[in-house]
Amino acid sequence: MDSLIEEKKPPITDIEILNEAFARKKPVKISTKVDVIDLEELKDYQLRKRTEYESYLKRNRLDIGQWIRYALFEIEQHDMRRARSIFERALLVDISHVPLWIRYIDCELKYRYVNHARNLLERAVSTLPRVDKLWYKYLFVEESLENWNIVRSLYNRWVSLEPNFNAWDSYIDFEIRQNQMNNVRNIYSRYVNVFPETTQVWFKWLKFESIYGSNSTIRKVYSIAVDTLISHEETLSNIPDFQENLIELIISFANWEASIQETERAKAIFSLAIEKWPNNTTLNKSYLDLKKRYGDSQTIDEGVLMKRKSHYEKLLSERKKDYDTWWIYLDFIEENFPSQMLVSLEKATDLNNKPPLNLTQSKVNISWQRYLYLWIRRLIYIELKSNDISRCRELYSKVIEEIIIPSKLSYNKIWLMFAQFEIRQENIDLARKILGRCIGISPNEELFQEYINIEIKLKEFDRVRKLYEKFIEFNPMDMSTWFAYIQLEENLGDEDRVRGIFRIMLNNEVMNLGLGVRKIIMEKFITFETDVEEYNNGKSLYREFLEITNYSLETWISYAMYVCSVPTDDQLIAMSEANQDLDEDNEIMFEPDEVNFDKGREVYEEALMYFKNKNDSKNRFELLKALQEFEKRFGTDETQDRVSKRLPKLERKRFLQNGVELEKINYIFPEDNELSVESENNSSKFLALVKKWKQDQNK
Numbered sequence: 001m002d003s004l005i006e007e008k009k010p011p012i013t014d015i016e017i018l019n020e021a022f023a024r025k026k027p028v029k030i031s032t033k034v035d036v037i038d039l040e041e042l043k044d045y046q047l048r049k050r051t052e053y054e055s056y057l058k059r060n061r062l063d064i065g066q067w068i069r070y071a072l073f074e075i076e077q078h079d080m081r082r083a084r085s086i087f088e089r090a091l092l093v094d095i096s097h098v099p100l101w102i103r104y105i106d107c108e109l110k111y112r113y114v115n116h117a118r119n120l121l122e123r124a125v126s127t128l129p130r131v132d133k134l135w136y137k138y139l140f141v142e143e144s145l146e147n148w149n150i151v152r153s154l155y156n157r158w159v160s161l162e163p164n165f166n167a168w169d170s171y172i173d174f175e176i177r178q179n180q181m182n183n184v185r186n187i188y189s190r191y192v193n194v195f196p197e198t199t200q201v202w203f204k205w206l207k208f209e210s211i212y213g214s215n216s217t218i219r220k221v222y223s224i225a226v227d228t229l230i231s232h233e234e235t236l237s238n239i240p241d242f243q244e245n246l247i248e249l250i251i252s253f254a255n256w257e258a259s260i261q262e263t264e265r266a267k268a269i270f271s272l273a274i275e276k277w278p279n280n281t282t283l284n285k286s287y288l289d290l291k292k293r294y295g296d297s298q299t300i301d302e303g304v305l306m307k308r309k310s311h312y313e314k315l316l317s318e319r320k321k322d323y324d325t326w327w328i329y330l331d332f333i334e335e336n337f338p339s340q341m342l343v344s345l346e347k348a349t350d351l352n353n354k355p356p357l358n359l360t361q362s363k364v365n366i367s368w369q370r371y372l373y374l375w376i377r378r379l380i381y382i383e384l385k386s387n388d389i390s391r392c393r394e395l396y397s398k399v400i401e402e403i404i405i406p407s408k409l410s411y412n413k414i415w416l417m418f419a420q421f422e423i424r425q426e427n428i429d430l431a432r433k434i435l436g437r438c439i440g441i442s443p444n445e446e447l448f449q450e451y452i453n454i455e456i457k458l459k460e461f462d463r464v465r466k467l468y469e470k471f472i473e474f475n476p477m478d479m480s481t482w483f484a485y486i487q488l489e490e491n492l493g494d495e496d497r498v499r500g501i502f503r504i505m506l507n508n509e510v511m512n513l514g515l516g517v518r519k520i521i522m523e524k525f526i527t528f529e530t531d532v533e534e535y536n537n538g539k540s541l542y543r544e545f546l547e548i549t550n551y552s553l554e555t556w557i558s559y560a561m562y563v564c565s566v567p568t569d570d571q572l573i574a575m576s577e578a579n580q581d582l583d584e585d586n587e588i589m590f591e592p593d594e595v596n597f598d599k600g601r602e603v604y605e606e607a608l609m610y611f612k613n614k615n616d617s618k619n620r621f622e623l624l625k626a627l628q629e630f631e632k633r634f635g636t637d638e639t640q641d642r643v644s645k646r647l648p649k650l651e652r653k654r655f656l657q658n659g660v661e662l663e664k665i666n667y668i669f670p671e672d673n674e675l676s677v678e679s680e681n682n683s684s685k686f687l688a689l690v691k692k693w694k695q696d697q698n699k
């Protein structure tokens with residue numbers, strides 16, 4: 001068992017690995033030192049070495065290092081001809097190998113073969129014109145020989161190829177050493193033409209002019225630089241940080257003008273730049289610093305405003321969805337920088353600033369509402385302040401098509417504003433299409449009501465009727481819509497339509513409403529018939545009202561009071577005849593009389609009989625009390641006394657039920673007793689007559 005368990009070996013260290021590597025290393029054979037004694041041995045040595053080099057190069061022709069070692073061997077043997085031959089053979093193998101050229105040229109220079117070296121340099125820069133090292137080598141040789149014209153011509157050849165910055169800087173340094181300042185300016189003019197987008201080149205020129213030039217030359221360079229960069233802005237705008245570098249150059253220009261006491265020039269430069277880039281923080285901050293240093297109280301106030309503006313813009317760049325800050329910022333811009341208001345509104349309503357949409361809730365939350373209010377502000381500003389109608393219409397379409405509809409927001413304020421905007425432009429049909437589309441997408445009560453109000457103002461009542469029908473289909477259980485529709489028809493004087501609408505509302509097959517709602521509808525229906533002086537219709541409706549309320553006590557009382565408060569047919573005819581010869585201001589008003597009160601008493605009596613037949617003593621008692629109050633108001637002492645005699649006596653009986661003492665009230669109506677006595681008398685008389693009839697028959 002133990003043999004099956006492998007022994008755990010210790011880890012191998014790095015020292016052990018190194019020791020093993022050194023142990024396996026083969027010993028290096030020490031090359032034999034050859035001492036050359038005579039010429040014959042030298043030739044033999046040279047032949048042997050040349051044979052070694054040649055045999056190696058036959059196998060490894062691309063080993064440029066071996067070619068160089070071969071050439072250096074020949075130079076050591078003072079055989080320059082052979083060395084040149086080897087260098088040329090190597091160039092045939094790889095002509096683009098720069099170290100090979102450099103070693104070849106250095107060998108020629110070392111042994112003062114200047115013309116050979118010059119020829120090689122000419123060949124090198126012609127063959128490899130983009131290798132800076134060869135140009136530098138060539139220039140160094142000629143400048144060491146003080147061939148200034150040759151050096152200048154070489155520089156001109158080099159920069160004509162539009163090399164990188166180092167070549168130009170080297171050329172400029174050479175001319176400065178030669179004290180040829182005009183040549184330097186000519187070089188810089190060519191330099192900036194090759195690299196117009198690179199502000200570092202312009203700053204180098206400005207630094208040169210600040211040392212060797214004058215204020216006029218410095219201003220000229222600044223002006224040329226700014227004009228050139230702005231004129232090429234469209235083509236160079238894709239270069240990273242181009243705008244920031246241009247603004248840095250402009251700020252430097254303004255600060256330089258201020259440094260030589262040309263503060264007005266500096267302010268003018270800043271003003272033009274801010275007009276072009278109004279929201280650039282660096283530019284505004286630099287302008288503020290200038291005003292603090294050289295401005296008066298007014299300019300200092302302007303600087304404070306600029307600082308506040310920069311602060312707001314910094315906050316908004318970090319929190320683009322802070323809509324409260326956007327609103328404060330817009331107030332600030334409108335008050336202090338009105339020319340920048342349109343740009344600020346566009347930034348505030350950028351589509352990237354939209355709040356996230358909660359897909360489980362289509363209603364507009366607080367964040368969406370604040371964002372859309374920014375859009376509303378922009379739309380109102382463009383219409384009222386900018387008076388750009390076409391642009392305003394485009395933005396209305398944009399906010400609806402790109403925000404409201406895709407986000408499925410039930411926010412109709414924008415739709416209504418769009419429709420009202422088109423109405424102000426007298427595009428009524430377009431406004432109707434907008435509202436109709438909104439109703440189709442997200443209908444609600446406010447939208448229907450606003451659409452109806454618009455059509456009422458336009459006196460398009462047929463359209464209003466259709467809208468009310470759609471409105472009722474949308475929410476048939478909203479009674480306020482039905483009553484508003486009825487009010488419209490009342491105002492239009494269409495009584496038949498009003499009755500038809502009431503009948504639809506009271507139809508249980510169409511509208512299955514509760515008792516409370518049906519009572520309200522019936523009361524309004526009766527009020528309508530009364531207002532149009534159709535009193536018989538009102539009385540008929542009360543009969544229906546009684547059925548709806550299951551002949552409740554309150555309805556009977558209301559019915560009685562209604563009957564006695566409206567004129568009869570004969571009274572209406574009399575009033576009409578009496579008012580024919582009178583003015584409207586002097587018309588005779590209806591005053592109820594005894595005829596009307598008798599009509600009311602008839603209803604009370606009918607109600608009393610109904611409750612008596614139903615054995616509903618409590619409601620019968622309450623109705624008698626109501627009749628008593630009625631007689632106190634409209635009756636005589638006789639009628640009041642008659643009702644008082646009809647009031648019942650109350651008997652209270654106590655009894656036990658399930659161990660609980662209860663009280664029961666019995667109503668004893670006097671008229672019931674009289675009727676029972678009279679009934680007994682009538683029955684006894686009838687029995688006597690029957691008995692007498694039988695006796696007569698028996699005789």
